Every structure is written in structure tokens, then in C-alpha cells.
Amino acid sequence: MSGQKTTAGGCLGFLRVLELDGGGFLGGVLVTNQIGRPLEFQCTTPVKPNRTQVILYGPTLAPFVYSELIGKTLFGRLDIKPQLIIVDQDALLDLRLHVPAQVARLANTKDDVSELPDELKLQCGRHHLSFHSDFPQDRDDAAGLLAALPGDADLREPLERVTEALKETLRTNAVA
Amino acid sequence: MSKLADALDWDVAIDAYGTHLSVPDVAATGANGALKRAPRIDAQSVPLFGPPRFVPSWKPFWAKLKTAGLKFPEGIELAPVTAPREEQQAVRPIAPAKPPAGNGEPARKSTRVRPPADALSLEDRLFYLLQPPLESWLRGQELIMPFEPFPYQYEGIAWLFAQKAALLADEMGLGKTMQTITALRLLLRAGQVRRVLLVCPKPLIPNWQREFKMWAEELPVTTVDGDGPRRRLLWQIPGAQVLLANYELVVRDFQEMLKEESALSGQGSGKDLNIDGLGRVLRRVKTPASETGRSTLNDQPPPFLETQASPQSPVASPLSPAPSSLPRFDLVVLDEAQRIKNRDSLTSTVVRGIPRKRSLCLTGTPIENRPEEMASLFEFMGVIPPRSAPDIRQLTRLSQEYVLRRTKNLVMTDLPPRFDRDEIIELSPAQKLAYEQAEKDGVIQLNDMGESITVQHIFELVLRLKQITNFDPLTGESSKLDRLQADMEEIAACGGKAILFSQWTKTIDWLAARLTDVNPLIYHGGIPTAKREPILKRFKEDDKAHLLLMSYGTGAVGLNLQFAGYVFLYDRWWNPAVEDQAINRAHRIGQKTQVIVSKFICKDTIEEKIDKVLKEKRDLFARVLGEGDSTNESLSMNASEIFGLFDLKARTKKGGSKSIGPKPATGQEAA
Numbered sequence: 001m002s003g004q005k006t007t008a009g010g011c012l013g014f015l016r017v018l019e020l021d022g023g024g025f026l027g028g029v030l031v032t033n034q035i036g037r038p039l040e041f042q043c044t045t046p047v048k049p050n051r052t053q054v055i056l057y058g059p060t061l062a063p064f065v066y067s068e069l070i071g072k073t074l075f076g077r078l079d080i081k082p083q084l085i086i087v088d089q090d091a092l093l094d095l096r097l098h099v100p101a102q103v104a105r106l107a108n109t110k111d112d113v114s115e116l117p118d119e120l121k122l123q124c125g126r127h128h129l130s131f132h133s134d135f136p137q138d139r140d141d142a143a144g145l146l147a148a149l150p151g152d153a154d155l156r157e158p159l160e161r162v163t164e165a166l167k168e169t170l171r172t173n174a175v176a
Numbered sequence: 177m178s179k180l181a182d183a184l185d186w187d188v189a190i191d192a193y194g195t196h197l198s199v200p201d202v203a204a205t206g207a208n209g210a211l212k213r214a215p216r217i218d219a220q221s222v223p224l225f226g227p228p229r230f231v232p233s234w235k236p237f238w239a240k241l242k243t244a245g246l247k248f249p250e251g252i253e254l255a256p257v258t259a260p261r262e263e264q265q266a267v268r269p270i271a272p273a274k275p276p277a278g279n280g281e282p283a284r285k286s287t288r289v290r291p292p293a294d295a296l297s298l299e300d301r302l303f304y305l306l307q308p309p310l311e312s313w314l315r316g317q318e319l320i321m322p323f324e325p326f327p328y329q330y331e332g333i334a335w336l337f338a339q340k341a342a343l344l345a346d347e348m349g350l351g352k353t354m355q356t357i358t359a360l361r362l363l364l365r366a367g368q369v370r371r372v373l374l375v376c377p378k379p380l381i382p383n384w385q386r387e388f389k390m391w392a393e394e395l396p397v398t399t400v401d402g403d404g405p406r407r408r409l410l411w412q413i414p415g416a417q418v419l420l421a422n423y424e425l426v427v428r429d430f431q432e433m434l435k436e437e438s439a440l441s442g443q444g445s446g447k448d449l450n451i452d453g454l455g456r457v458l459r460r461v462k463t464p465a466s467e468t469g470r471s472t473l474n475d476q477p478p479p480f481l482e483t484q485a486s487p488q489s490p491v492a493s494p495l496s497p498a499p500s501s502l503p504r505f506d507l508v509v510l511d512e513a514q515r516i517k518n519r520d521s522l523t524s525t526v527v528r529g530i531p532r533k534r535s536l537c538l539t540g541t542p543i544e545n546r547p548e549e550m551a552s553l554f555e556f557m558g559v560i561p562p563r564s565a566p567d568i569r570q571l572t573r574l575s576q577e578y579v580l581r582r583t584k585n586l587v588m589t590d591l592p593p594r595f596d597r598d599e600i601i602e603l604s605p606a607q608k609l610a611y612e613q614a615e616k617d618g619v620i621q622l623n624d625m626g627e628s629i630t631v632q633h634i635f636e637l638v639l640r641l642k643q644i645t646n647f648d649p650l651t652g653e654s655s656k657l658d659r660l661q662a663d664m665e666e667i668a669a670c671g672g673k674a675i676l677f678s679q680w681t682k683t684i685d686w687l688a689a690r691l692t693d694v695n696p697l698i699y700h701g702g703i704p705t706a707k708r709e710p711i712l713k714r715f716k717e718d719d720k721a722h723l724l725l726m727s728y729g730t731g732a733v734g735l736n737l738q739f740a741g742y743v744f745l746y747d748r749w750w751n752p753a754v755e756d757q758a759i760n761r762a763h764r765i766g767q768k769t770q771v772i773v774s775k776f777i778c779k780d781t782i783e784e785k786i787d788k789v790l791k792e793k794r795d796l797f798a799r800v801l802g803e804g805d806s807t808n809e810s811l812s813m814n815a816s817e818i819f820g821l822f823d824l825k826a827r828t829k830k831g832g833s834k835s836i837g838p839k840p841a842t843g844q845e846a847a
Binding site: 030032035037038039041043044045047073074150152153157158165168169 | 236238239241242243244245246247248251286298301302305306307308309312313315365366
């Protein structure tokens with residue numbers, strides 16, 4: 001593996017954070033090419049906020065842990081920097097504030113994005129995406145990138161792979 | 177503070193309930209009065225000298241997160257197929273993924289690559305887990321496929337992708353070729369292999385070429401053929417990703433290269449065998465032959481070779497590289513891998529020496545006669561130490577991990593049925609006369625031989641009698657031919673096609689001369705390889721060609737003849753597995769109609785006895801390939817069974833007779 005960090009044209013990142021039973025968090029990001037083939041995977045070790053952090057961060061804890069602590073760290077570790085990061089957790093949308101890549105959140109249904117202005121939502125195949133309100137330009141940039149994907153591309157499936165991989169790391173650690 | 181509060185509570189309790197302190201019974205000393213008084217409690221002010229000392233001093237701090245990563249190897253970029261294919265209109269691409277459940281349709285099943293059991297490191301396991309589902313992977317490659325793979329084929333491809341040692345033993349006709357080619361394609365694209373050798377029987381070379389063209393048109397396949405210098409060039413050519421070669425040629429060329437290697441290194445012949453193709457070190461036990469350096473690859477293979485690997489370790493780790501001048505491969509695929517069922521054969525020995533990282537065996541019949549045959553395949557795959565002899569239980573355990581076998585009954589519920597019917601035929605009068613005379617003479621001759629009789633002598637008689645049941649060589653009468661002509665008239669009238677198998681090329685040629693009405697085509701070992709493919713093409717495309725006459729040896733394996741709805745077994749092979757292979761040329765994926773299999777058996781002849789033995793063998797076969805049978809019972813048609821075909825009695829000196837049977841521990845093997 002070369003240590004040189006590159007920005008691969010047209011590659012996508014898929015980021016997901018798992019909440020563990022004991023209150024910890026574990027994150028992973030998978031970078032794929034446009035046809036879903038994996039290029040790079042990075043994951044964190046589990047992180048668990050202490051009681052003081054839980055109290056003092058209050059409702060901002062989740063966005064902080066998801067985006068700034070886990071998401072930003074993972075993005076920084078990637079050798080292949082994706083242009084677009086797909087997430088399906090609300091708390092990860094703030095990652096956009098910390099990384100120079102577009103972040104799009106997959107909505108579960110069309111209704112989830114119906115309230116958003118047009119410049120913050122995008123339909124890609126059967127998927128509906130929303131973007132950070134501070135970066136309206138992201139929508140158009142992402143649209144250009146997503147246009148190169150196969151029409152029936154399943155954007156949610158790579159996130160399931162991330163989940164499987166994170167569970168595997170937990171299993172392996174448990175065995176070790 | 178808490179002590180103070182406790183004290184206050186106590187005081188209140190005394191006042192509220194008028195409790196009186198008890199007066200102890202003590203002597204009047206004047207000091208006891210203090211005990212009767214309630215305690216006096218006063219508060220005192222404490223001056224503050226500054227701000228409270230407890231100041232929360234906290235800054236956000238999070239320990240630096242540790243991460244772990246995995247970068248995937250770059251795959252081989254293959255040039256897209258640019259030339260438009262004529263048949264492209266007719267092919268059907270893989271259907272796009274169905275939307276998730278919720279719109280009334282069930283979600284499309286996705287097939288994931290699972291890490292193999294022997295992948296222990298997290299990195300290895302993640303590599304497989306993070307691969308996309310096969311359906312979307314293949315769709316993403318815009319793979320044009322004549323048929324969308326069946327779900328079990330997707331499973332097979334995913335399994336092949338993950339296994340470094342594998343035996344794909346699907347029943348004939350379930351698409352082992354397609355699964356293998358697709359797995360190769362994905363392995364190449366994922367950068368898991370870069371150089372592949374596929375070894376197959378010579379008649380199947382055109383078949384593999386055709387299948388590669390169909391399933392992976394963009395893959396450059398190089399067939400190793402031609403004269404020696406050309407082949408040498410092809411073996412060493414660096415850019416060749418898939419090399420296709422037949423067994424005989426592989427044995428010849430690698431033998432030659434090994435000898436050259438030995439000569440160059442000056443280590444003497446036989447030294448090359450110290451390392452097998454997986455890099456496992458073999459230990460040569462000193463024998464007179466080895467000391468004199470007389471043993472070579474041409475010798476009977478080496479019972480004196482032992483491995484340094486521990487017998488307990490299922491896979492010996494690669495200890496040192498194989499000889500340097502030999503071509504190296506990331507993957508070696510053996511089609512019809514039963515070719516190496518005899519681990520002591522020259523083919524097995526040479527094939528095991530091919531330097532490789534992965535090993536894949538393909539066969540519909542991993543066991544033809546004895547379960548021990550699988551040990552040879554496992555040795556090639558590197559899952560047992562060289563020369564080890566696993567018992568049935570160990571073989572069963574290894575099979576669960578390294579063998580994938582599916583049967584049509586299990587997976588192809590929509591494959592048209594196959595109907596087997598035994599055609600019991602009376603011999604014609606001339607045949608009957610010839611048969612009885614030959615049998616009588618033969619048995620007398622055998623009886624006269626007494627104890628010196630061998631299995632070969634019995635075979636000679638059996639073959640003579642079987643030939644007479646095919647046709648009487650003197651008169652040319654044949655009741656089988658009469659039945660065949662009648663059946664073929666009917667088949668030809670409705671535009672059907674049939675395949676006929678016989679043991680003898682002479683019978684095939686004889687039949688061809690007498691079945692001209694149905695335009696028979698001949699396909700057996702006597703036909704030059706270059707002419708075979710056009711024959712199959714004509715049989716498929718010529719509406720007037722209704723019958724293909726084939727020998728078991730040449731036509732039983734690897735051919736796709738699913739457009740034929742009828743199979744005739746004109747005479748019977750010794751092994752039910754070979755018969756099944758022959759039948760499955762027609763009864764395989766793509767078959768649109770039922771397949772009717774007619775097995776010709778002449779009444780009151782040796783064929784009836786053989787049929788009985790074959791049926792018993794077939795039952796045994798199912799037990800071993802199925803589950804639970806751990807008996808070490810030989811499945812071959814053993815010497816006793818062969819002797820049992822005739823009631824042989826040797827005359828004793830006293831004028832009596834005694835039964836003749838095989839001598840004990842002669843080691844006579846099956847047909």
C-alpha cells in the first residue's frame with residue numbers, strides 16, 4: 001500500500017456508525033468505485049463517552065461523535081479520498097462541516113425529504129438524497145457524479161457491507 | 177454536615193415525643209446530674225476567606241481514535257469487447273435488482289461472498305465480506321450472459337471466489353464450466369489471480385474455448401499447442417492470463433522442464449521432486465534407487481516420498497519456492513479432475529508439481545470407484561499432506577470444507593425430467609447361437625485353465641460376449657439394431673435428435689453404415705480433433721442429422737448436447753458414473769424437453785448380470801457421496817464380482833470340481 005493519498009475520480013464513500021450495546025460507538029467507511037467494487041475500507045476501534053461527556057455534550061453528543069470524532073477521523077485516514085460520502089444517519093450529515101467532500105444522506109422514503117427545498121434534495125434512481133443546508137452547491141456536484149452510476153444502482157447496499165464488516169471486527173476482537 | 181444533621185434529628189425526636197433519658201442506676205456522686213440534661217447545640221458562623229474551592233475545570237478531551245484499514249488490490253483492467261456480436265440481440269443481460277420489498281414484489285436475493293473457514297486474519301475476512309453481492313457485481317461489469325445464472329450458480333461462483341483450494345463436484349449438467357469461468361473473471365478483476373492454467377482432456381479444448389468466448393469474451397485465452405518451441409514460448413509468455421492445455425501436453429512439457437531444471441542445477445534427476453507445486457517440501461527417504469539417482473519422473477511414482485509437514489496439520493505451509501524455471505500460476509484448474517484419481521500415476525505426480533497458489537478441481541464424479549480416489553484430489557489441492565491416507569471420516573470432514581456438490585434433484589427443480597428405461601431385448605436366432613457357442617467354449621476354456629485364471633481372462637470372454645450381443649459378426653444380425661432402427665424412425669419423424677453411446681468404435685462404424693436414413697454422425701477417438709467440433713456443430717444445426725454415435729471414452733465428458741432429447745446406451749460401461757456422465761451430455765441446463773434414456777440389455781446374457789452389478793454399485797455410490805456412510809467398502813467392480821459373472825469350476829484330480837475364484841490378496845482391481 002502506498003502512503004500517498006489520492007483523490008480518485010468518481011469513487012464513493014459509504015460511512016456508517018454503529019451504536020454498541022454498552023453505549024459505545026464504532027464507525028467504518030468503505031470507498032468503492034462507481035460499480036460498487038471496494039477500493040479501501042477504514043474502521044475505528046470502539047469509542048465510549050464517559051458520564052461527564054454524556055452530560056455536558058447533551059443532545060450534541062451524537063452529531064459530535066458521529067461526524068467530528070469518527071467521520072472526520074476516518075476520512076483523514078483514507079488513502080483514496082471519495083468525492084461523495086453517502087450516509088444514512090442524520091447525525092452524520094454534519095460531517096460536511098469537517099471534510100472537503102460532499103455528504104449526502106439517504107432518506108428512507110420520499111416523505112423524509114418532502115419538506116426540504118429543492119436545492120437540498122436529489123433523486124437518484126429509486127433513492128432520495130438530502131444535503132447539508134450550509135452547502136447547497138453539493139446537490140449539483142453530487143448529481144453530476146451520481147449520473148455516472150448505473151440507473152439501478154443500490155446505494156444502500158454498500159452500507160450493509162460496512163455494517164457486516166464492523167460486526168466482523170467486533171466478533172474478531174471478542175474472540176481475540 | 178451529616179453528623180450535624182443526625183444530631184438535629186435526634187434532638188427533635190426527643191422533644192417531639194417527650195422521651196426522657198433514662199437514669200442509670202449509679203451511685204450518688206454528684207456527677208450524675210449531667211446525664212439528665214439534654215445536650216445543648218449551638219451554631220457557629222465560619223468566616224469565608226475566598227471563593228468556594230470546588231471549581232469545575234473541564235475541557236473537551238477525547239482520546240485519539242485508533243483505526244484499522246484495508247486497501248484492496250487493483251484488479252486487471254480488461255479491454256471492453258468492442259466488436260458487436262451478432263447474437264447480442266438474442267442474449268439476455270442479468271435483470272436489474274428488484275426494488276426492496278414493500279411494493280408487493282419479493283426482494284431479489286443477493287449472493288454474498290463469505291470468507292472461507294481457513295481465512296483467519298481479520299484483513300482476509302474483511303476482504304471477502306466487503307465484496308459486493310455477485311448479482312450487482314456482475315451487473316456492474318455489464319456482463320452479457322446467455323442465461324442469467326441460477327441462484328445455486330451464484331452460490332457456486334461466490335464459493336469459488338473465496339476458496340484457495342476447492343473441488344467443485346456438481347452433478348453433470350449443472351454448469352460447472354460457467355461457474356468456473358465467471359469465478360475466474362471475477363478473480364482476475366479483483367486482482368486475486370493474474371495467471372491461470374486450465375488443464376482439461378484434449379477433446380474438451382474446443383469446448384472450453386467456446387465457453388470462454390460465450391461467458392467471458394473479453395478474457396484472453398491462450399491455448400497451448402503446436403510444436404515444442406512454440407509451446408515453450410507459450411508457457412513462458414508473460415502477458416497470458418488464461419492458459420488452456422490438455423493433460424498429455426502438460427505432462428510432457430512439465431516433465432521436460434523439470435528435467436532441464438535438474439540438469440541446470442546439477443542436482444541429479446529426482447531432486448526436483450523435493451518440492452511440490454504448492455511449495456511444500458517433500459522428504460526423500462533413502463532407497464537404493466534414490467542413492468543411485470535412477471529415479472525420475474518416468475519412474476513409478478514415489479512411495480518413498482514423505483512430507484516434512486506434520487501429519488496433524490491439514491495444510492502444509494509453503495516452505496520454499498518451486499523450481500525457478502517452471503512457469504508459475506496463481507491458479508491451476510483441473511477439469512475432469514478424476515484424471516488424477518490415481519495419486520501414483522504420472523499425470524498426478526506431474527500436475528502436483530506445477531507451481532501454483534490456488535488449486536481448483538472440477539469433476540462431476542469425484543469418486544468413480546473408491547472413496548480413496550478423493551485423497552489424490554485433496555493432495556493436489558494441498559489440503560492433506562503428501563502421501564497421507566485419510567480415512568473415510570477424515571475425507572468426509574474435508575469434503576464439508578473443500579467440496580461443493582449439488583445434484584439436479586436438489587437445485588434444478590425446473591429441469592425437465594429424465595426417464596430411464598431398460599430395453600430388454602431378445603437375441604436374434606443367429607446371435608443366440610453364436611452367443612451360446614462362445615459362452616460354452618469360453619467357459620470350458622476358463623475351467624481348463626483352473627487356478628491360473630486371472631481377471632483378464634474373464635474380461636476377454638465378457639468382451640467377446642458383449643460384442644455378440646451388439647451384433648453377430650458372422651451374419652450381421654442384431655436385435656439391438658432392429659430396436660434402434662424402430663426407435664430412430666419415430667424420433668426422426670418428429671424431428672428429434674438422439675445420442676448413442678457404445679464402448680467400441682467398431683460397433684459405432686458398423687451402426688453408421690446401417691443407419692443412413694437418419695444421417696448419423698460419428699464422434700469417437702478415431703476422428704481427428706480438428707474435425708470433431710464441426711461434427712457437433714452440424715449435429716446441432718442440421719435438421720436432417722438425427723443421430724450422433726459416440727464412444728464413451730470420447731463423448732462422455734464435457735460436451736453440451738442439450739438439444740438432444742434421447743440417449744441410447746447401446747452397450748453398458750463398467751462404471752455407472754461414466755454412464756451418468758454420458759447421459760448428462762443431453763440432460764443438462766438448457767434442455768427444454770424430457771430426456772429419454774434407453775439402456776439396451778439383451779435377455780439371458782452377460783448384459784443382464786452386468787446390469788445387476790451396476791445397479792448395486794449405483795446404490796453404494798449414493799451412500800458414499802451422500803452422508804453418513806463411513807464404511808471403507810470398495811465400490812469398484814471387484815475381482816469376486818467379475819469372477820461371479822460365470823459359474824466357473826475347475827476339475828479336481830479326483831474327478832470332482834471346485835469353484836474358481838480370485839486368489840486372495842492379489843490386488844486385482846476394478847475394470
